[in-house]
Amino acid sequence: MNISGISVSTRPEWVESVAQSLSAIKGVEVHAADVRAGKLVVTLEAPTVSAEVEGFKRIRALPHVVAADLVQHYFEEDGEIIHAIPDDLDTLEGVSVPDALKDH
Amino acid sequence: MQLSRREFIKSSIAASTAGVVGLPVSRLAAAAAAELEKDWKWDKAVCRFCGTGCGIQIATHQGRIVATKGDPDAPVNRGLNCIKGYFNGKIMYGKDRLTQPLMRLKDGKFDKKGQFVPVTWEQAFDEMERQFRKTYAAQGPNGVAMFGSGQWTIHEGYAMNKLFKAGFRSNNLDPNARNCMASAVAAFYSVFGTDEPAGNYDDIEYTDTMVLWGANMAEMHPILWSRITDRRLAHANCRVVNLTTFRNMSSDIADLEIVFKPNTDLAIQNYIAREIIARDAVNKPFVEKNCVFATGPYDIGYGMRATDKYAYPAEKDTQAKEVKVKLDKWEAIAQRRKEGDVVEQKNTADPARHWMISFEDFKQGVEPYTLDFVAELAKGDPDESLDIFKNKLRQLADLYIDPKRKVVSFWTMGFNQHQRGTWVNEQCYMNHLLLGKQSMPGNGAFSLTGQPSACGTAREVGTFSHRLPADRLIPNPQHRAETEGYWKIPAKTLNPKVGSFYAKILRDLEDGSVKWAWVQVNNPWHTHPNANHWIRAAREQDNFIIVSEAYPGISAKVADLILPSAMIYEKWGGYGNAERRTQQWRQQVPPPGQARGDLWQTLEFAKRFKLKDFWGAQKVPGLKADGFADNTLPDVMADAQKLGYSPEDSLYKALFATPENLKVKWPDAVAKGHDNHIATLLGDGWFPEKAFWIEYQQFGKGKGKDLADFDVYHADKVRGLKWPVVNGKEVAWRFNEQYDPYVTKGAGIEFYGKLFKAIPTGNLDGVTDPAPKSLAGKAKIFFRPYAAPAEQPDASYNLWLCTGRVLEHWHSGTMTRRVPELHRAVPAAVMWIHPTDAEARGLKRNDLVWIESRRGKVKVRVETGGRNKMVKGTVYVPFFDEGVFINRVTLDTTCPISKESDYKKCAVKVYKA
Numbered sequence A: 001m002n003i004s005g006i007s008v009s010t011r012p013e014w015v016e017s018v019a020q021s022l023s024a025i026k027g028v029e030v031h032a033a034d035v036r037a038g039k040l041v042v043t044l045e046a047p048t049v050s051a052e053v054e055g056f057k058r059i060r061a062l063p064h065v066v067a068a069d070l071v072q073h074y075f076e077e078d079g080e081i082i083h084a085i086p087d088d089l090d091t092l093e094g095v096s097v098p099d100a101l102k103d104h
Numbered sequence B: 001m002q003l004s005r006r007e008f009i010k011s012s013i014a015a016s017t018a019g020v021v022g023l024p025v026s027r028l029a030a031a032a033a034a035e036l037e038k039d040w041k042w043d044k045a046v047c048r049f050c051g052t053g054c055g056i057q058i059a060t061h062q063g064r065i066v067a068t069k070g071d072p073d074a075p076v077n078r079g080l081n082c083i084k085g086y087f088n089g090k091i092m093y094g095k096d097r098l099t100q101p102l103m104r105l106k107d108g109k110f111d112k113k114g115q116f117v118p119v120t121w122e123q124a125f126d127e128m129e130r131q132f133r134k135t136y137a138a139q140g141p142n143g144v145a146m147f148g149s150g151q152w153t154i155h156e157g158y159a160m161n162k163l164f165k166a167g168f169r170s171n172n173l174d175p176n177a178r179n180c181m182a183s184a185v186a187a188f189y190s191v192f193g194t195d196e197p198a199g200n201y202d203d204i205e206y207t208d209t210m211v212l213w214g215a216n217m218a219e220m221h222p223i224l225w226s227r228i229t230d231r232r233l234a235h236a237n238c239r240v241v242n243l244t245t246f247r248n249m250s251s252d253i254a255d256l257e258i259v260f261k262p263n264t265d266l267a268i269q270n271y272i273a274r275e276i277i278a279r280d281a282v283n284k285p286f287v288e289k290n291c292v293f294a295t296g297p298y299d300i301g302y303g304m305r306a307t308d309k310y311a312y313p314a315e316k317d318t319q320a321k322e323v324k325v326k327l328d329k330w331e332a333i334a335q336r337r338k339e340g341d342v343v344e345q346k347n348t349a350d351p352a353r354h355w356m357i358s359f360e361d362f363k364q365g366v367e368p369y370t371l372d373f374v375a376e377l378a379k380g381d382p383d384e385s386l387d388i389f390k391n392k393l394r395q396l397a398d399l400y401i402d403p404k405r406k407v408v409s410f411w412t413m414g415f416n417q418h419q420r421g422t423w424v425n426e427q428c429y430m431n432h433l434l435l436g437k438q439s440m441p442g443n444g445a446f447s448l449t450g451q452p453s454a455c456g457t458a459r460e461v462g463t464f465s466h467r468l469p470a471d472r473l474i475p476n477p478q479h480r481a482e483t484e485g486y487w488k489i490p491a492k493t494l495n496p497k498v499g500s501f502y503a504k505i506l507r508d509l510e511d512g513s514v515k516w517a518w519v520q521v522n523n524p525w526h527t528h529p530n531a532n533h534w535i536r537a538a539r540e541q542d543n544f545i546i547v548s549e550a551y552p553g554i555s556a557k558v559a560d561l562i563l564p565s566a567m568i569y570e571k572w573g574g575y576g577n578a579e580r581r582t583q584q585w586r587q588q589v590p591p592p593g594q595a596r597g598d599l600w601q602t603l604e605f606a607k608r609f610k611l612k613d614f615w616g617a618q619k620v621p622g623l624k625a626d627g628f629a630d631n632t633l634p635d636v637m638a639d640a641q642k643l644g645y646s647p648e649d650s651l652y653k654a655l656f657a658t659p660e661n662l663k664v665k666w667p668d669a670v671a672k673g674h675d676n677h678i679a680t681l682l683g684d685g686w687f688p689e690k691a692f693w694i695e696y697q698q699f700g701k702g703k704g705k706d707l708a709d710f711d712v713y714h715a716d717k718v719r720g721l722k723w724p725v726v727n728g729k730e731v732a733w734r735f736n737e738q739y740d741p742y743v744t745k746g747a748g749i750e751f752y753g754k755l756f757k758a759i760p761t762g763n764l765d766g767v768t769d770p771a772p773k774s775l776a777g778k779a780k781i782f783f784r785p786y787a788a789p790a791e792q793p794d795a796s797y798n799l800w801l802c803t804g805r806v807l808e809h810w811h812s813g814t815m816t817r818r819v820p821e822l823h824r825a826v827p828a829a830v831m832w833i834h835p836t837d838a839e840a841r842g843l844k845r846n847d848l849v850w851i852e853s854r855r856g857k858v859k860v861r862v863e864t865g866g867r868n869k870m871v872k873g874t875v876y877v878p879f880f881d882e883g884v885f886i887n888r889v890t891l892d893t894t895c896p897i898s899k900e901s902d903y904k905k906c907a908v909k910v911y912k913a
């Protein structure tokens, strides 16, 4: 089990509409919103870290979301296989070997 | 029951989140938070992943990490983390984590063609030592090499730097930061005479104009991006400009988006300089008091090999540009020469030399960069009208020049990974200095970094082949002598010959001049361009490659020996971020299995050698320096004995477990109950990280690089400190009297950096008076011309390929990519291409294609949509995608001055697979 607290920013005029689209995402709950500051507090729950990251990306890709930042991340033993950090997360470490290399 | 527990955790996490965001928290939720966390132990640490250097808090329970959060007290991120923050607590627990040494064996003995088999640490070190001695005996200090890292902790980098340079007397140690930061460093040296930025992240809240030069901060620096968007949204007058070669996420909030062609950022900056002069906007009092003008040679090549001996047949025409360049129309105008002139590249050996020129010369240099010329050259989107583009350039100049505006320019890889990376960095300072908008809150050119300790470890500790700690340089006799003093080693122990830079170590492996190489915390065979060469060199040449790793990446797979490393929070460490902030953390959890910290590996290896193995005379072909016999390092053993050393002393004893260091005891109260697996394993009662810190501190003291005491960084209320830390106070803006005690009283602004501050005088064409003239206290405003890319699209390879690091592509989610069957059928990695370019090649979205350059080809899937909108003529493939090894295709040109690779441009063709 993975649960994260995420801060979402948008322009004040979009807070309400963003809150609606957030609630429509599986595992997302909106806990608080501040229209003037253009900020929303949400939690995201997913069975694995990878699914958690997917959910996060989904939030970030919503129309009118200008920033989504992770505040707290809680996890319990989930038996998930994390081969390494996913490669699209900008890291020099821990990638598995691409097929392309195997003919050598 | 379960549900209620979940709800309970959720409301507790929502409470923490609301607290950070500044929204009210209900009392019930606050109580839930307290209850959930009652058995956890929280401690501060630093994020593992990028140069922003966010503070995090880590909760451990029963030897494992259970939660992480953005540190609300960290001034960098104020409680926030980006998406990568998820992995801080998780990366240690992957299934394929390496937990014991693996060596290629056949019939129980090391064999280059053998299979990886688990071995003991003892066996691993035995073979490492045997191979080391063999190579060292045959080839001396030049024959061995180290690939270091901007992800090394400061202490790890410091120890390896000392082992190589003082112990092995080899300068063949270079970090992967070479490929991310070196151009920034070269420009800091040439312009200011000292490395690293004047400003800090608070510039974001002080400024009203932010210009992003080829830096997709929305994806690369998300936390800084949040600060930028907050600033933009809260201030109607604030403006954000995004200069880029294709439309990316940072454009979402930008007020002005300028899409330009590769390398033409050089021309755009000269256009701005020309406008500053034409509009009589030069800040004359600032420039006259604080600056001089300078330039250098143009014919400096592209950092490739000088010979085509190792080039594949198809590569030879590109390689030939290293020797001769035929000027195209644009270069001819930009360099005031004739189109079609063939220019021999005469200054490849000393591309960094430069000299002072007059303001009139400078003005003449930028004169050709008119709006008409630059717009026609630089316009990157064929679908945009020239008039609109011109208008945008004019707006950009307006924003810089407006006397009422403060301006911060940000850049990262777009400038640094550039065939003229040093020049384009220098040009950014050029405009800020001309306008006097530098080293003040909200005003300044700000070079950001990618890796978490590119600044702290690679640059400050000087783990480069030409550097020593705290802005000292290998070729400088005084700097070597000072270093020998701090290290208490005999004079002339240090090798005065600059070692091989990152790309050159790979070339050395290819031509056999290096035969033993060790890699820590980086992945050269994955990340270095033109990879086919290097993979062949590693697998098919007679050499020995050791890779210290946590997970089996490409470099581990091509290695001969894999050493399992402890990861970030399994050891004590410290990183330095892009705003000069040094942060340290304690070990939080133990490393799994046989995994051990890189520092332990370094120290254990040092135990295997004696001083007499290295401190006698050594052959170093090519060594030529004052006070040294040619090609030779002197025997320093007699002097060493006078200092109390014995030839039989181990390197461990002589360099690391010194009498002073042994006095720094482990355990130590600063640990507050946290363990130190390295101190425990060494077992001789000292605290290596703290001892090295004390040693290292000496280098910067009184030199503008002062660091605080070890325990200070670990104090509860400290969240890192920006050096120089003088009398316990950090420095927010360097070179500015108001903030920086190193500035002479009454000077206001003083660029006090000491390097390259006496240079010859000349004009745009060369030196006229070779006598060095001092420019102490001043910065240099460089004229640097536009230069065309070494390889450009032509009839056979008709598209630009740009590569980069992060890309949001959730169509090909991480989950699906983990399923092997799916993976094989459809490679997850994609190539972004403009729909019209795709159509012209009979391609549609999801088609499999080959992308091929003169150097190699890979298969990818076509993507025509998404957030990154390609302009016609350019395709984009991300680097770090396991499905597509794009570095088989990329070109290994470098900035000739900084030796940093240019991943951003080469020519390719694309066709159906």
Ligand code: SF4
Pocket (backbone or CB within 6 Å): B047, B048, B049, B050, B051, B052, B053, B054, B077, B080, B081, B082, B083, B084, B085, B221, B222, B223, B224
């Ligand atoms: S911005 Fe960088 S330092 Fe901050 S959380 Fe993200 S990866 Fe870590």
